[in-house]
Amino acid sequence: MKTIKELEEIRKKTLDVVNQRKDRTTTRIVVGMATCGIAAGARPVLLAIMDEVSKLGLSDVIVAQTGCIGLCRLEPIVEVIKPGEEKVTYIKMTPEKARRIVKEHVVEGKVVDEYVMHVVDGKVLNDYSVQND
């Protein structure tokens, strides 16, 4: 059974992390969480991101939620906002894809191109590969 004592231990361990997080410029990972996102499976995506962030011990990352972005057919949508860089929007996410994004984009700085939303001639494309062929 879990006890509050355990929680105090965790707190002691993470206190430094909290302080670090306040001074540093942080990366934000934002998940769309309106009715459309939730119905499309945004909750497991959000939890997978949180889990991956904690597994990799990333202290300068904030995981947050937002409402409907207006592109319901492309949900679940994840946005990665790194300080000083342009926002990257990932579409049709799954927990597995989201974990890859945390590893490759957030940690290594390589944008995972195949999941990114592409806008060509002012039109949002559902499927990147079609455009490539």
Added chain:
Amino acid sequence: MRELSLHIMDIIENSISAKATLICLEIIEDKNNDILKIIVKDNGCGIDEQDIERVKDPFVTSRKTRKVGLGIPLFEAACLRCEGRLNIKSKKGKGTEIEALMKYSHIDRAPLGRIEDTIVSILLYPQLDIEYRHVVNDKEFIFDSREIKKVIGEDLTLPNILQWIKEYIKEGIEEIGGGVY
């Protein structure tokens, strides 16, 4: 939606849009009377009196991105499907209370699903507190994020703290024999 916990999450997102700071979530599994009751109460900005019946209409929404809002209509449909109903009470400036009633054993009743995931997702909003009470017949489990904040301070959004909370709630629900179905 596949799980009732996802409907709950969706309804709470409405509370967040209404600038609520405290959510009271109550789940009552009354197996003796064959009733499942879910209550979500918030201290947000509330709904205008003339709008209360209208929010069940999918073409009424306060958002600006488009003209359709499906959160409440979907939840109501999930209740009606299993001989239940959805009640909305609200006072402008005081808050809103949504009560969902369902026949517990109805074949079309969706499973409760992962309530702990819903609560943890909501706790990612640092300004929000949640008081959660889950009753199964005469057993009860209570979780209050304000109690946790007393122990560890205001910031609950760290992944390993949320992980702990998730496990804690999961164990609590299992202990009273609730959740899942």
